[in-house]
Each structure stands twice: as structure tokens, then as C-alpha cells.
Amino acid sequence: MTNLVDRVTVPTLLTVASTPTTPGSIDTALLGEYLLGTWADARRESRRLMKDAAFHRDDSLNLDDQRERVLGQLRLLADAGSVLKAFPTALGGEDNHGANIAAFEEIVTADPSLQIKSGVQWGLFGAAVLHLGTQRHHERFLPGIMSLEVPGAFAMTETGHGSDVAAIGTTATYDEATEEFVIDTPFRAAWKDYLGNAALHGTAAVVFAQLVTKGVTHGVHAFYVPIRDAHGFLPNIGGEDDGLKGGLNGIDNGRLHFDGVRVPRENLLNRYGDVAADGTYSSAIASPGRRFFTMIGTLVQGRVSLDGASVVASKLALFIAITYGSQRRQFTAADPTKEEVILDYQRHQRRLLPKLATTYAMSFAHEKLLTAFDGVFSGARATDADREDLETLAAALKPLSTWSALEIIQEAREACGGAGFLAENRLTQLRADLDIYVTFEGDNNVLLQLVAKRLLSDYSRKFRNADAGALAGYVAGQVGDAAVNRSGLRKFVQTVADFGSTARSVGFVRDAASQRQLLTDRVQTMVASLAGRLRAAQKASPTEAAALFNANQNELIEAAFAHAELLQWEAFTEALEGVTDARTVEVLTWLRDLFGFTLIEKNLAWYLINGRLSAQRAAAITDYIDDRLLPRLRPHALDLVNAFGFEPEHVRAAIASGAERARQDEAAEYFRVRRAAGIEPVPEKSLTKKSLTGKR
């Protein structure tokens, strides 16, 4: 996985025809095209479709009507076909996995409920049949799934088990006599829960259950199970409505329970494990653990697409807040007759511009992830190592982008004040809908722990007999940069120590290599330190080993977080190479620096404690952000959000429409005219105080 960043590439963009830009301005058309990435056509097609008001979130509807409307929108989407590209060409799809996800992500501007409900139908329910089933399932089930003739649920999560899917309680016990599987949810905690399409619309489900045959349990497998007909639940199936949620209320999430429900043997989605008529189990994957993770791994697209949708939502939120911040005025500073534009305030810049930098980093990192995903699912780069790398990359990036999206949307909402709280300006609704992204398709903390374990196992694989030299080599290998070698690292640390007394010396981190070194060094040192502390677990009792692991759990997750930040930074840095306009490169480099500096600033204590930065240099990081980067980037803020390429039909926020500017202009003109006419009243403070106080 360590070289994944190097293996997948963002294509260099050919210069597209664009209107000449003002000298000093970035080329927003060029940048906008670049941001659309490899699957620009799919994104454009999806965006074009999402301009149609028929797809837009309607805040005026009650719960029932929202659900009904989104179901109807799903039908329109099925007809348009743009989100069905991943299905087999033979069945009307395009076998195009990257384009499919790209198109899917763009739906978020219309309505996240629509996005996630279509994700449930085609990305989970349909993808499970596609990836866990075999030819017979594809032919039999996929046409109905694709056309939405059969809306379905993805019945994996249970009330009692979300993160630990391997421990679910639902069973599918094979009955040789009838050649059927018998599905049971034997206790309340085993009920399937939080399933989209389960409360109302689903007529079938892919049910995950412990496969039991001949008295042996073979672990979690997936079964195609019809659940409803026109009259409601089929016999021995019941359910509950999850009711109103914090967001995504266009989706009918619910619970399902099964009491001896029988399905034919052939309904086992048998790509990775099968049961013969006589009840004999077989699988090409010997290890039950590896088999489980292989099956689960085929469903990585959920995480990939949430990462991408978070990028789109973050762009939208910042477009709104930065547009408004560039028009809104409040308080006078120097000129008492003219109020300041709020984005000119340093604090406002501090609140929004680092988040803009993060959004760009997320966007470029997502392009890498999507490229890796497409490589695996197209078969072009699909070794076991590729799959494992993809899963780790998704597990690293999805937590950061989904958390960041919530922070970004929230800051955007606060930066718009009371106007930001109105549904008509979309930010609160967008945040509410994306809230669940941080815990579904893998709880963020659990995913980061998986990443940490991968980092540890990579580390221990390389350094069974670790010494300092090997460690430094690992650091270099991790970033795939030959220039950053062991001696370089050592020298660098020395340089920091030597230059400790030089105030405001930030020059040393302005180049990419130094930022990379600081960020990489932190990840690797944390991993090496954790590996050292956890080594004792190998010889400890299970209880002691678990306690030792638990005592380091927080830092493990922080190490994974730092690793994911590095991946984002690397993606941003590499993306700079693909931009052909010099001014745009310059401004984007400042933005990348802001991203890198903000990461270093956030973890400044670590760099100080571990002797990587002197106190003076650490202080200079903050000064450089405030005194250099924010003022430099401020004039380009609007261009940088305009490059996201949203059209008014995607934005649909009153405050980002120019209405604020019109109001400001009207008020200013009102006062100008009155002052010119001499009819504006005189301020009291311009009179003598004496004449006003006391009764006269």
C-alpha cells in the first residue's frame, strides 16, 4: 500500500479552450476541468442531469412524501441510466466502475437522500448480487435491480452488530431435505437494522447470515431473499420502520426479522463459497477469515463513493460561504462610511481558507482513490496486493473526508450567520444529510484502526530485526522519494537544531520536500514507536495483549489519521504537476502550502516534543499562515471556488446568488443619495455633549 500513491496517477490535463484570464488571476476554466478528473465526462453528464428540479431535495415535504418522492426520483435515475454504468455491458451497463462512481457522487448536489438511496439499490443491493453472486444470479436478478422493478435492501447490519459484521447473529441453515436455506434472526439484537428500502419499498434483500450446513458454521455469506409482495411482508418476515432520522429522510430505513424463512439453495450468492445439494460446503478460499474479508472487500465502493460525495458536498458548502463572504459587509474599520467585506477579516480567512485547502486536497486524493478502485474493478490492476491497497486507502481517506465535510459545512454555516441556518441556504440540510457518513459504511474510528493495523503489519514485515538504519530507509520508501534518504533525514534534523535560534525562518518548509519529510517522519516515528510498545503483546496472555493494545488504541488511530493526511498531501502535491498554467500552479502551490502548514501546525507539539522543529521555527509556521498565505490566497478565494464549476441549479442557495451584493449596493446607494442631497440626519456625537444631557 505504501507505494499506492505512486502507482496511480492523475492524468496531466491538456489545456482546454478557456476565456483569457485577468493577469494575476488563476485560470478557473482550466482548473475546473482539471478538478473533474479522469471521469470528467461522467461527472458532467451527472451534473447536467442534476440541474433538473425533479431531482432536487424538497424541504417542504413530510416524511412519507419525501420517501415517495425519492423513490420516484430513483426511477428517473434508472431511466437516465448514468448510475448503472458499473453493471455488465450484456445487461445494459458499461462495465465502467470509475465512471459509475464519479456520476454517483455528483448526485449529492441534488439531494443526498437520492444519492444514498440509489447507493442502496445499485451500489449495495445490486453490487452484492454482482460481486458476490455468479452468472445465474446476474441474469436472474440484475435486470430487475437495474430497472428498479425490484427495489431491495442490503441486509448486513444488525441492531447488535454494526462494525463487527463477522459476529452477526442471523443464521442461514441448510436443509438437505428440501435443498433450501432457512433464515433466522434468533434474538432481537440479530434483527437487521438501519437498512434503506427496508421500511417500505424493498421487495427483496441481500441478507447476510452465518452459513450453517452439516452442523458447521462457515461464517458470513450473502443470500438473495424476497421479502415483500404487493400485499406486504412475505410469511415469517416482519419489520419495523426506523422512523425519522437526523437526515437522509428521503430514505425508508428500517428493520427486518426472519423466522424460519426458506429460500432455494441457489439463492446463496456463491462466488466465494457454495453448498452442494447434499449440503457439502466448498470455497476456493481456504481460510474463513480471508474468505470473509474477500467478500466484504468487494463492497469497498461504498467507502470510495462516500469519500467522493464528501468532496462534492464540501465544495458546495465552501462555494456558498466564500461567495457570501465576498459580498457581505459588516462593521467599519478604517472608513466610517464603508463597511468591510467579511472575507477581508483575518479570522474569517482563518476559518474558511484552510478548509478550502483541505477540500482541494480531498478532491485530488479522491481522484487517486477512484483510480485505484477502477484499476481493481476493471481488472487492469487487480492483484491481491492491489485489492488490499485499495481497501486500506479507502479506509484511510473515507474517515478524513467525511469528518472534514461535516466540519467544512458547519464552518460555512456559521460563517453565514443566521442566513446560514435557513433551509433555503442549504447548509444545515446538507450537514444533516451527511452526518451519518462518518459512521456508516464503516465507522470512521474503526476504519482508522484497520489502517493502523495495516501500518503496523507493514512495519513488522519489513523490520523483524529493526534498527535505526532500516527505519530511516522505511521512511524514505514510504513516500517513494529517493531524495529523502536516511542521511537526508538525519541532516535535516540537525539543521533544525542548528537553526533553532533564527526567528521567522520558515523558508525550510516552503519547499515540498521538507513538508513531505515532516509529515512522513511523523507517521513513521509514530508507527515505529507503537510497534515497539506493542511488541510485548506477542509473548503476553490474550488478556494482557488486549490490554496493551487498548492502552495504545488512541495513538494507533492518530497514527492512521496522520498517515491519511500524508496521503492527501501527496495527492495535492502530485496534482500540481498536472496543471499547465503558471499562475494557477503558483496559487495552487500556496494552497497546498496552506494545507501542509495547517497539518504541521495542528500537530506542532509533536514536532517540538520530538525535536523536529525548534521553537522559533514552530512559531514561524503560524506566522507564515497568517502573514503570508492567507493574504496571498484571499484575492483568489472566489476563483478557487468558482473553479468547482457549479451552476446555479446545483447551488440553489439564496445567499450565494448575488442577492447579498444587491442588498449591499442598494443600501450604499440610499445613503449616498441622501448624503449628496444633504437630507441625512446629523449624528448626535457631532454635536456638543452639553446640549443633550439633563432635562432642559
Add this chain to the structure above:
Amino acid sequence: MTNLVDRVTVPTLLTVASTPTTPGSIDTALLGEYLLGTWADARRESRRLMKDAAFHRDDSLNLDDQRERVLGQLRLLADAGSVLKAFPTALGGEDNHGANIAAFEEIVTADPSLQIKSGVQWGLFGAAVLHLGTQRHHERFLPGIMSLEVPGAFAMTETGHGSDVAAIGTTATYDEATEEFVIDTPFRAAWKDYLGNAALHGTAAVVFAQLVTKGVTHGVHAFYVPIRDAHGFLPNIGGEDDGLKGGLNGIDNGRLHFDGVRVPRENLLNRYGDVAADGTYSSAIASPGRRFFTMIGTLVQGRVSLDGASVVASKLALFIAITYGSQRRQFTAADPTKEEVILDYQRHQRRLLPKLATTYAMSFAHEKLLTAFDGVFSGARATDADREDLETLAAALKPLSTWSALEIIQEAREACGGAGFLAENRLTQLRADLDIYVTFEGDNNVLLQLVAKRLLSDYSRKFRNADAGALAGYVAGQVGDAAVNRSGLRKFVQTVADFGSTARSVGFVRDAASQRQLLTDRVQTMVASLAGRLRAAQKASPTEAAALFNANQNELIEAAFAHAELLQWEAFTEALEGVTDARTVEVLTWLRDLFGFTLIEKNLAWYLINGRLSAQRAAAITDYIDDRLLPRLRPHALDLVNAFGFEPEHVRAAIASGAERARQDEAAEYFRVRRAAGIEPVPEKSLTKKSLTGKR
């Protein structure tokens, strides 16, 4: 203001009758009573009332019905009278300002919309008449306001001006001929906006406008203006509905505009400024600026009560998440047949326990604020300095508690996973409703800037000719601790340097004096540094001065934030003295240490850069949290939330009801019985691998 913390005291609690506690456990009954504070009776009365389902948020209603329901609830509240305590005894109130706010804050458990709509009616509209009006207004208007016969809006904010109230565009021009004021909103930005009760229910409003008479504008004053009768808006008044919001949808926020609306001269709320029949303006406060701030200052109770409501909401969220975290199990660690309780995971503790510490700190700090508020409004401690201190304290605490509430509720929601996203578990709805608290009644960033300016002016008042000695004295004075004097500070810094090489030495910050010193030193050093940098502004041009101020704005706000954190820490520390049970004091002291350590950890880079902590000691801070404080506090987490004293009718979250424990027990029993009976299938991995792979 610097001594405010010392001047207001939290009463020492008499030991109340409580059931004997298990040895080693804290006395939750005693602590619960203590947390209720000075106005425990008012809180208990309000909580008792809020158990009634008639007051509870009903998630099933559409926008119109929510608004109607909350209006009806307001009537019940008016009848119950508990939120009318602040009004004059002569009119049926109790002249009891502290009790009034305490009762008001507890409404948040029932429905934040009900809280805020009652705040609009009695805390803003009513309080404006009470505090800005005089006897004639009280007699004429308050009875209808108190009884809700006259629902009203508080028409201060405009679309164009929120934070900068002094610059509002609405005018009230005196017409000597008719002895009336003529109210105008001359352009769109001057429309009153975001006003509760404006869209539907309000029949009157207190309208803030620039008072103009005899061609002079005397600044913002308040006017009582009827706006609607049974047929709708009165002539020349119009409005718009703000529509759906991110939360608080039980309130009918809207816009108002006025086109030459005439009200009698007597409708000017004339406590601080009046206009005679002939148009002559008079005020007891000569300075227009001071007059404005005096009028605005009377409305501080909004900020005070949001601070308190945020405390109550944070307690509720943590009660839910910690109760659930103590019952929910996921993943096995040492014992493969028994899953771990999720609150036993270090990461889960790291996510929730520091937030529990913050909530206790917020709670004790709020008690101080409410005491100061009551002192000013009862007249017991109501000098100009007292008022100014109160306003600064409110401006410091409200931002921290409202932001913390959002973070706490969000972490609670994420810690409950998918269940946390269901409306039935309340967290998402609570967060949505409290979202606006961070920007209304004073945008948090703007409030903190006010605090920073106060810190700077206090500083410059004391040190017009500052030297190092005076600074150290100021540091000591700030915390009101004679023991922390200049030499002590210097010695301490030395000690830190000397002991730099001792690993894991955290003993030095475990005592309160050292924590205080670290926290205080940071505030004071930041303020002194900022004062030094801003000194040049005195001799600069307005443009240069504004630029200089702006270049330091972010750090100014951070200094104010640090100051507010110190106030919270001081309040927590002082509160420890009032607890009479030794074990409870011990556990609360760990919790206070966790709060203090978390603050220091958050700003660790500052302590390192400024030489206050050596690298080893800085690293030890984190280790001490992870290795000592979290494990010590874990066994008491449930007791610490039980001490909040909520009853099931306040909590109303399915996952905090014991349902999760019942599900866990049922599942465990199911497996126990089957294992005992020998009917549980054998796991595949216990068989030989060979027999399973390949076709046979």
C-alpha cells in the same frame, strides 16, 4: 472583571439525605444536588413540569403543526408561571432573575423550540419592555406579554446587520406635528429578519431603530409597535416567513418591514433616552456610545441563558452516550465468547470522558455567571463595574459552551453509531436545534473579540508603562491567588527547565496551583504580546491601525478563548471546595485534572514554544491522560452522568433506557443455552482446512 471569579461564590452544599453509596463510588445524590446550584428549587420545579409529555418535541409534525404546537405549549408555560419569575412582583412575577433563568434553561430537555420561543416572548420581547421601558410601559404592556395575550417579536436584527447592531438601517423619525414616531425600513437590507414570532404569531414587536429628531440621529432606541390584528398585518407593515430552518422549527421566524408606520411618542421605551413633545431629545447618559451599550447590556440574559441551556443539553447528550456506551458491546478482545463493553475501549473513553469533564466545568462556570447575573439584576451587586464584568463574562462563556454543546452532542451521536442518527434517540434533533446558539445572541467570534478588547484595555489601563515586574503582578492578580506571585512564576519556569530531562514527570501539574499557573500564564503572555504588537496602532493612520488590528485578529480571539477556558477551570476548581464527600471530591478532582490537562494538551505547542514545558513534561501530559486519568475515571463515568439527575421523561432516548442491555443479555443467554445443550454449530476454523477446499 479579573476578580469576578472570586467575587461570586458557589454555595457550599449541605449534605442531603442520600442512599448510602457503595464503597469507592461517588455520592451521586449529593453531587446531583450540588450541580443544581443556588436555584435548585427553580430547576427542580421546571424539570418536574418538563416531564409532562405536553411539552415534549414531537418529531412527527410538519412545519405548520410544530409552530402551532409550540405556541400552545407556550400558553401552558404561561399558565404554569415558572418562567415569569423575572417580572415585577406587582404584576404577578417574583423579581427573581436568577431563578427565572434557571427554570428557563431546563426547558431545553423538553424542546429547544419551546425554550427559545419562550425566550423570544419573555426573555427578549418582554425583557426589552421591562428593562428599556419605564413604569407606564410596564403597566400597559407587560400583563399582555406575560399572559401571552400579546405574542411579540424582538425586532433588532436586520438582514443587513446582525453583529453590528449600532449600524442598523431602520429609522424612527419624530414628527412633532402629530407627536408620533414614524418607523421605516428604507431598503431591503434594513428589513428586520430571523425574528421569532414574526412570521405568524406576533401581534406586536419591540422595534429597534435609529431615533431621529430635529434632524439629528441619536442612535439605536427601542419602540413598542403593534404589528398585527386578527386580520393580519396592520397598514404599512409587511413581512416574509423565514421558512424551514436547520432546527428550532417550532418557532415562526420571519421578516418585517415598515413603511411610514406611526406610533405614539409614548411608545418609545424611554428608560435611557426620551423625546419631549416638542421633539427635544434627552438622556441621562451623555455619550451615545455608552448609552447604546447600556441599552444592549440590559439584554445580557439571552447570552446567560444560552450558556446554561448548552450545559443542560450537553449533560443530556452525555447521559445518553455514556449510558449506551456502558451497555453496548462490540468485538471480542481477550475472551472470544464475550464482547467488550465499548466504553472500555480507550478511544471511546478519549472521545467521551474529556467532554464529560468539559461539561462539569461548563456547569460550574455557568453557576458563577448566573450568580453574577442575579447580582446585577437584583441590584445586590450592580455597580457599573459589576455590569461590565457580567457582560464580559457572558461574552466569554457563551461562545465556549455553545460550541462545546455542538461538539459534545455530535461526539455523543457518533459514539452511538447508527442508533445515534435515529430521531428516536434525540441526539441529531438536539444538535440541529442548538446549532444556531453559536451565532445568535451574539456571534461567538464577535463575542470573543469583545472579550479580547476588554482584556487589552484592562491590560493597558494597568500597564501604561509596563515592565516585566508589573506583568508578573498582573498575572498573579488575574487569578486572584496571592500564592502565585512574581517570584513563584519565575521559579516555576526555571523548575520546568531544570527538570526537563526527567521522563514522565507529571507530578508538577497534578496540583491545582500549577495547572492554574500554566493556564493563566498563557492568557497573560498572549495578552501582553498582543498589546505590544498593537501599541503601534495608537500612532498610526486609521487604515494602518485597522490593518494592524486585523493582522492580529485570530490571535486576539484565541487569547479570549484561552481566558474563557481559564474561567471555566477556575470555576471547576473552586467548586471542588464545596463538595463534602471525600470520595466524590477525589473523583471530581480527577475530572478537573482531566479538564485542565486536556486544555494544556490542546495548547501544548504554545507551552513548548514559550518554554513553559519541557518536551518530556509535555509528552507526559498525554501519557497521564491516557494511562492514569481515563482508567481512573472510567468506573465512575456512569455515576457522573447519573448525577445530572435526569428522569426518563427528560431523556426519552430508546438507547439510554436499558433496552441495549436487555438485547445484549438476551443474545448472550441464547448462545449460553445452545452451547450448554451442544446444539451450537462448530466453527469451520476448528476443522481441518483440507477437508473444505476444492471440489470433492
